[in-house]
Amino acid sequence: MLTPTSAELRDDIGRLIATASDQEIIRRGRATASDTLLVSPQTVSAALDAKIFSEIVVILSTREAPDAVSLEKFVKRATEAGFLTTAEGTALTLNGSTISGTVRGIPLRIAHPDGLPPVNGPMLLHVDLGYFKESYGNEVKTPIYDLIYQFATSVRAAGYQPTATTLSYSNQEVGYALTSRFVLRDLTQIMLHPEFLTDGTPASWKLRASALYASIMFNEAEAQKMTVQAAEETPGDASALFDLALLHFRHAEPDLGFQLLDQAVTIAPGYAPAYVELADQGQSMGQWGKSFELLNKAVSALPNDHELRVRYAGDLIQRGRTAEARQHLKTLQQLTWSDIYHKGMPETLIRMQEAAKIDSTHILPDTEITPKPSPSRSQRSMPPSHMGIPVQNRP
Missing domain, CATH: 1.25.40.10 (Tetratricopeptide repeat domain)
Known part of the structure; x- marks a missing residue:
């Protein structure tokens, strides 16, 4: 989340953070919105630019012991990803299991989960689903609920009392499996109800x-x-x-x-993104009627996903449902589109509107499909990993 913000948009981002509501900041912080100002990997950078934080503490996601923390590996990853400059990376130091330095002139500490440093003053805790992706193996070696409990226990043992906790499910933009959403939801419940750690869940x-x-x-x-x-x-x-x-x-x-x-x-x-996945399957089978029904449900459930609305209008045009497409295009053309994240979209919408001008005399029908037998036992098996991560070393 330390990817630098766009220099062209930095002033606009600053005004957004200073004056907008939480809901507006969230909406314009997603790549799927028409008027995106920043994307999720830039969130902490935007906060640093706005001088919201006096220090950043990163909790390492690792299954290694505290004495296995490698300064060299962290510097390589952070600089190659653009989170830190070469100078910032070179200046980092390792003391025990904690890496220290600065980022954009702000103190930075990277800590092992078994050795979280004290934090003085008001703090905000952010948890991304990717944290658990790094440490999860499978339900035998690293059961996901064990990881959830361990994280909550570490935070509690450190005495952290965040003013607020934010969560990133990472399903829409990063693409983590929807079956993983329970991870952050249940972690939130533990943070709100620490008695779950002792009295049962x-x-x-x-x-x-x-x-x-x-x-x-x-x-x-x-x-x-x-x-x-x-x-x-x-x-x-x-x-x-x-x-x-x-x-x-x-x-x-x-x-x-x-x-x-x-x-x-x-x-x-x-x-709701499940509707889109199922709509794609429907289209591959020639079942466009069901696909449109599902896409319509997705659009209704995700009203700020403007990219999805563009896709929906395009599919309608492709199947000859131009009258419906024109209604969606009219709404889309009234939106403000970012020149940085959606360059050329206004022109694309004009071309789509031209293509949808004439009502189709023939709406293409669904493809006839032959009913298939019920799936075999092997086909019915549950996926080996709810995290959408390939399972290795099955017992």
């Missing part, structure tokens, strides 16, 4: 953990049983409903799958 968490473990151990029946039970016992848990929806899709039961997906999105709109 909600039943649905235990069921999910059991399902994940059973999945990697190839115990399909047990994994499915736990998935169904979690959704039935916690109907307000969007993650549990989403997991069960996927199970029905794998079992060639799309009606039940779509019904559960709709329920999950109603509770947590962050699951």
Whole structure:
């Protein structure tokens, strides 16, 4: 999140941070918005430019012991990624398991999770899903709930009392699997309810953990049983409903799958990108009617994803539904488009409007498909990793 902001937009970003609402800052901090000012990897840089923080502390995501922290490796990664300049990287020092230096003139500390340094004064804690991606292996070696508990325990042991905690699920722009959304949601609950660490966690968490473990151990029946039970016992848990929806899709039961997906999105709109993935599958099968239905649901659930609206209008034109496309294009042309992040979009929309001028006399129909038999047992198996990360060294 230390990628430098665009020099051309730095003043505008500063004004946004100083005057806009939280919702507006979030909206214009996404690449999918028409008037994007900054993207998520630039967030901390924008905060430093605005002089919001007096120090940055980075918690390393690692499965290595504290004495294995490598200054050389960190400098190489940070400078190659552009987070630190060569001079900033060269000036870093290692003391025990903590790396110290400066970034943009602000004190910087990089700490091992087992040795978090004290922080004085008000603080903000940010957690990105990528933190767990780095340390997760599989449900045998590094069960995801163990990682969640370890992180929360480390933060609590350090005495950190953040004024606010922000989360980045990274599903839309980075592309982490939607099945991973529960990780940050449940971490948030632990931060709000530290008694979970000592008194036990909600039943649905235990069921999910059991399902994940059973999945990697190839115990399909047990994994499915736990998935169904979690959704039935916690109907307000969007993650549990989403997991069960996927199970029905794998079992060639799309009606039940779509019904559960709709329920999950109603509770947590962050699951709406699943509509886009399913719409893509529908198009590949020639099922454009269902694809448009799903894209329309995605557009409704993600109103600030303007790139998705452009794609939807383009698909409508392609299938001869030009009257519908014109309505979407009219709205899109009224938006302000960033010259940096969406260069040429106004011209693209004009060309699309020209293509949609004449009403089609023939709307292309769906492709006829032959019903397929129910999937085999092997095809129905749960994915080996809920994190969207290939599992290695299966037992």
